[in-house]
Amino acid sequence: MSSEAVDYDAQIASVREAFEREFERFARFRAYEGTEGLSLDEAEALSREVKELATRHTAKKSAVSQLMKLVGRVPAEERARFGQLVQQVDKEIRGALGDVGVALAGRIQLLKTERERVDVTLPGRRPRRGHLHPITLLRQRIEDVFVSMGYAVEDGPEVETDFYNFTALNIPELHPARSPQDTFYTTDGLSLRSQTSTVQIHAMQRRRPPLRVVAPGRVFRRDTPDATHNPMFFQVEGLLVDRGINMGHLKGTLSEFVRRLFGPATRTRFRPSYFPFTEPSMEADYSCFKCGGAGCRLCKGSGWIELGGSGMVHPNVLRAVQIDPEEFSGFAFGLGIDRMCGLMYELDDIRLLFENDVRFLEQF
Amino acid sequence: MDISYNWLRDLTEITLAPRDLADRLTMAGLAVDAVHEKGGDHVLEFDLTSNRPDCLSNLGIAREAAALTGAGLKLPDLTVKNVGGRAEQFTAVEIEDADLCPRYAARVVRGVKIQPSPDWLVERLQAIGQRPINNVADITNFVLHELGQPLHAFDLAKLSEFRIVVRRARAGEKLKTLDGVERELDEQMLVIADAVRAVAVAGVMGGEETEISGGTTDVLVESAYFDPQSVRRTSKRLGLQTEASYRFERGVDYEGVRRAQDRCVALICELAGGTATEDAVDVYPTRITPPTVRLRPRRVEELSGLSVPAEESGRILRSLGFEPAEGDVQNGELSFGVPTWRTDVKIEEDLVEEVARVYGYDKIGEALPPSPVTGEYLLGDRRRRAARQVLTAAGFNEAVSISFIEESSGVNESGESRFEPVPGLQKVEGEGAFVVLSNPIIEGARLMRPSLLPGLLEATRHNFNHGTRDVRLFETGRVFAARAASGDEDESRPSEVEAFALLVTGEALEEGKAAGRAADFFDLKGGLEAAADAMRVGELEFEPASVRHLREGQSARVRLGGQEIGHAGRLSEELAARYKFRQPVYVAEVNLTALLATGERPARYTPLPRFPGVARDVSLVADRRVTFGEMRRAILSLGIEECRGVALVDVYEGASMPEGKRSLTLRVEYRADERTLRDEEVDAMHARVVSALEGEFGAQLRG
Known part of the structure; x- marks a missing residue:
């Protein structure tokens, strides 16, 4: 095992850790149940923040993207394993962000629907009808x-x-x-x-x-x-x-x-x-x-x-x-x-x- | 009239059960309303038509029952037991007014003993709800119901000079009738008098002084035929309807006078003893002869649709008492002498009815007549229906009010009409030409309505009183105005115009909602316009104007194609106060006859525009009295071909406006048929419009 391989693993671990640190406060929203109790404003704010987080952790300049670029430079015998590990981290991050995004979007949708719900039993709008004798x-x-x-x-x-x-x-x-x-x-x-x-x-x-x-x-x-x-x-x-x-x-x-x-x-x-x-x-x-x-x-x-x-x-x-x-x-x-x-x-x-x-x- | 079934069986050998008999008689035109069982007897309650006075007795019903069922008729025994002396020895009869009394017969029974009637007689009378009095009085009542001839018994001893004079009452003459009421008679009433005074109101009721009492020994039995009209008038004038008057005013059998008298006298002799005179003093100066009516047997089928053989027709008529007479045998015609009790039968059609009703209306086959003509509605009815539909959709309920109104609702203290009539109503005469009833039934309601508005206002008051404050009503119906008297009766008929009226008050409500905005003039106007539109007439024009029953400043005359057809606006304060209305009420009335006469606006196709139009808004501050209508007309009359229409966007009358001013925002549409207008062109046209409004109305463009 080369010392470099250890470095790679450490890098992956630190990227994961960095994400997880930031993601921690959103973690409970991965499941829809976690969003219950959020108001529309809160859900929308969180949704914006999650999008920013996603930008930081999945965009071209993100740490994961940097790791992706390293794959080519990894010794051939390590490359496949390293590649797989990077892919895995990327998938985990995207998955986590995706889950939260879906859950919040669902919450937002629900609250908006709720807010715009009409009472279909209210009277229809029409002049009061008269009657023939x-x-x-x-x-x-x-x-x-x-x-x-x-x-x-x-x-x-x-x-x-x-x-x-x-x-x-x-x-x-x-x-x-x-x-x-x-x-x-x-x-x-x-x-x-x-x-x-x-x-x-x-x-x-x-x-x-x-x-x-x-x-x-x-x-x-x-x-x-x-x-x-x-x-x-x-x-x-x-x-x-x-x-x-x-x-x-x-x-x-x-x-x-x-x-x-x-x-x-x-x-x-x-x-x-x-x-x-x-x-x-x-x-x-x-x-x-x-x-x-x-x-x-x-x-x-x-x-x-x-x-x-x-x-x-x-x-x-x-x-x-x-x-x-x-x-x-x-x-x-x-x-x-x-x-x-x-x-x-x-x-x-x-x-x-x-x-x-x-x-x-x-x-x- | 009540008939006892048991009593009926004394006169006919009928075997039908009471209810079956009732059905049979009903289907032959003698309507039995009900059958009641009463102590071993049945009472049939008849509701007879006025043409069949002959059926107001057991004999009459028995005769019909016999004809309908073929059962035999048993006429009562007329044999008098003790006879002695001639009637003229004991009394005399003089008819002064033979026009009102064509026949009067008097017969005397001497030595009677007044006492209660035997049980069988009491039973018969009680069965039909009659109260027994004494034997002689009960016998006259019994014979009335048995034979239909009213009779009267006088105490002969109490008749001055023992004689009868039939004459008109003298002015101021008074008579205390059997019911104990002192009655004042007039000179058109016929009375039975003795040598000095009236002793009975002829055909209506006897007098108290000469009535049969316990001490009576000699009785004069009156049987007569009085003129029906005279009895009707007297009975009505005295407010006194009796079993006798009821029959006399419908007409009794003038040939049955003596038979009923004989029957009565026979019963008196039997039940009260005494000796009857062998004859009667029967004054019958002009014998009434019944008509002879021909019947062409084919007419039975032509009119009734029943094919009844001539022999059968003859049999039916004979069974009803019609006597075959000499007819034109060659043409197969039959002729019949009408029985004296059938005063209703005069012409061939009457005989056809007799045949048909006995043969059975139920045997007439049903068919729809062949159809040589086509159906049609009243002119304008489709348009009327369309207007009604639109109005109900707009929340108006349809009212129907009584056609006469209280005089005070239509006319003020100075005799002037409270309401301006719809144009076209009072053409011939001016103000005050009302149609007035001489005999109203509702106190004070003697004016044929000159307008539909009093009715709608009354309805509104009723609704307010019952807690309904949001009212929208419309009504269509005739309004009336008198016309100048004319020799020609048809021309002096009042002017009758079909009017159409609307009323709006309270809030404009939506279905299912308890509150809405306050209704105003424009709800009224909108209703009127919607109705006019549904009737496909041209555009109604509203012109500010003073109208008598409307409030100044909120009233308009309504024109159609230049012709004035009505008015609309808020009810005047004076009328509102009169009806105690505390909220604004808006009313409109138009001449519907005139409106419909303007003809129907046809639907006509114009090609759809191929180039887009441009709309420009303009907001102007102008005097409040400058109307939207005037501005619109001014714009359209500039003659700008591309100017297609002017619509209202908004009216602003808020606090920021100077006193007496308001702001109007108008939207003007410009469009050319053959090209798209350029902005500069529209600007130029719109500038003309704005400057015209500024120039003509002193309006100022609002920033």
């Missing part, structure tokens, strides 16, 4: 169904003349419906329409048969407001006039309507009834959408819910608008939107509909 919602659905069945949506005045509100609808001069007890009158002697049937007359004057029309809108009756009455409510009127129209078409139409509104399993039944502007007349019921017809609180145990009045347009009504009842026949129906709304949403007080309480409106 339940009557509008139902009215639009009803309009959609009838438009798809070929009906034109029509409209008429809310303040009416006697002719449109009563006379043309075959309501005789002394009929109780005309009395100021039941109908609102203006100081000019006009009346607030007491049914959307008035639009039948306007529509038949505007359009000639064949025609199909639906007219949703406000109507007025002198009912004292209570949980089930308002002096104003919404109806939708339907009218179809053509050649060869009979009650079967009326039944078919109303049945189709309730199936589209309440589902294909909805059943209907028709009872004879009386209205001045239709003859024959009928009242339509549909199977309760809540219990399916078994009977519940909503349908008062009967399994049926009243849809509304209907019938074949009275010949006097057709004549009032110069349509020959021998040539044309038609049917008409009137449905209460508020009533349907009250049932669908199970309102315990129908007056809520026009109070415009935001807590109510926001439920639809």
Whole structure:
């Protein structure tokens, strides 16, 4: 063994020692667990220092690099062993620094993630949404169904003349419906329409048969407001006039309507009834959408819910608008939107509909 | 009306169980609301339509039940046991007002003994909720419910000169009715009088003085037909509805008058003893004849869709009491005399209904009508729906308010409107041309709303009172203004305009957050603009202006294409105080009819710019009353072709500004279509813009 070989080993040992001395304060960070408890600032400072350390101990001018350069000068028989030892020290130093670097980077990453973590359950940023009035919602659905069945949506005045509100609808001069007890009158002697049937007359004057029309809108009756009455409510009127129209078409139409509104399993039944502007007349019921017809609180145990009045347009009504009842026949129906709304949403007080309480409106 | 099932079986050989019978009757148009079991009997609760007064009795229901089931009808026994003397020996009847009383029959029973009714009679009456009184009174009540003809029994001894006069009441005439109430009559009311005074309100209620009492021995039984309108009016005017008036005002069977009287007299003789006159004084000057109505059998199928053989139609109608009459046999037409109790049947369609309802509506096959026409929405409806969607997305809830408002909400103490109407509403007359209800139902609410705002303000007050302070509402609906009277009824109809209104108050909230920034004029304006944009109309222009119900300095008129269509701003202090609002409330209202009439802005393609634009900002200090709109217009009207737009960057009104001044930062965009603009070109154009603003508005460039 030459004395020089001993020198080489001593040099390697001293390089290792020098590194280890400086590295000592980072040693505990070689494992990730060692970094726990470091704040982001501390971790970043340490990370910078480790990088400096790395520069000093791995760069070209570092002690290890100097040893590398010596390898060539080492006697041939020692060279391999010396080379291996130098490589080993280099690997140890790089490994140690690398471990600490990774651990600190991991810690930094984690803390940054933590700092930027968002509470994904905080409310999303959007204006508070408003809501359509339940009557509008139902009215639009009803309009959609009838438009798809070929009906034109029509409209008429809310303040009416006697002719449109009563006379043309075959309501005789002394009929109780005309009395100021039941109908609102203006100081000019006009009346607030007491049914959307008035639009039948306007529509038949505007359009000639064949025609199909639906007219949703406000109507007025002198009912004292209570949980089930308002002096104003919404109806939708339907009218179809053509050649060869009979009650079967009326039944078919109303049945189709309730199936589209309440589902294909909805059943209907028709009872004879009386209205001045239709003859024959009928009242339509549909199977309760809540219990399916078994009977519940909503349908008062009967399994049926009243849809509304209907019938074949009275010949006097057709004549009032110069349509020959021998040539044309038609049917008409009137449905209460508020009533349907009250049932669908199970309102315990129908007056809520026009109070415009935001807590109510926001439920639809 | 209640009907006892057991009683019904006295009149018909019906075998259907009570509930099955109820169903059968309901499906034939006589709606049974409920069936109650009651001490071995069943009570059927009917809710009849107003056209079927003939069914307001056991006989009426029995007749229907018989026709529907084929069961036989058993008419009650009319044989009177003890008969003696003619009615005219004991009484006389004079009808002064035959228009209100087409028929009056009086029959006398002498020597009766007033006492409690036998059990069977009490039972029948109690089953349908009637209180027994004495035999004679109970018998009249029994016959009313059995046959549907109201009757009245007078104590003959108490009738002055023992005679009856049917006449209108005299002015100021008074009568104490059976219920012990002294009633003042008017000259349009029909009364039954004796030689000197009124003794009963015809068809409504008898008088106390002449009623049957324990000492009564001679009874005059009245059976009559009174004019329905007259009874209705009297009953309403007196606020007195009775079993009798209920039937008379719907119309009783004018040919059933004597039968009911005979039945009543027979029962009195049987249960109270006495001798009946052999006839009645029956004053019936003009015999009412029922109509004869033709039926072309094909019309049954044409209208109902049911193919009912002609013989079957005939059978059904006969079972209901219709009498076949001579028809035009050659054309296969049938003709029927309408039974006297069926005052509702007048035309062929009525007969078709009779056939169809007995045959069964359930047998009508369902079909959709062939479709020769296409569906369509109301004009502008798609745009209305789009506006509603946008507004709800912007946080507005849709309100629906009652169409009439309290007069004091719409009009101030001097009779002036509190709200400026939307443009286009009051065209014909000026101020104060309200549509006023003559018979409001809610105290004071007699004005048809001239504006949607009173409704929205009322809703806001309601919400404030219930702790909701952040309110955004919109409403669409008709508003009304009276028009000048005109000979033509249609032309004197009020002006009805569809209006659209918005209200904003409190904070602008985000979903899920309890607090936000205070809403202001620009939340209101933004809502209005968003709605207009959704309806695809042109840009709304806001012009500072005084508006009656808005606060000076925070109000604007809204124009569209130069046409004034509405107004927007903060509610005036006066109105805010009236509603006790302690936070600013912003309201806008526009004429939606006019807005939609401006037509839809079409979407049109313009090629995308090929060269980049340059934006330059300019900050200027100017008088606060110089508007952004004016500055923008001034820039755009310089005619610089490359100037593409002016946008607001910022408004600064902080403390560092001199009094009455503010700073506006505008961003002006320059761009040419065919090349990239050079910096020097933009500098030159921008310098023109800045100097124009300085020159026109005395604005100073801010360092």
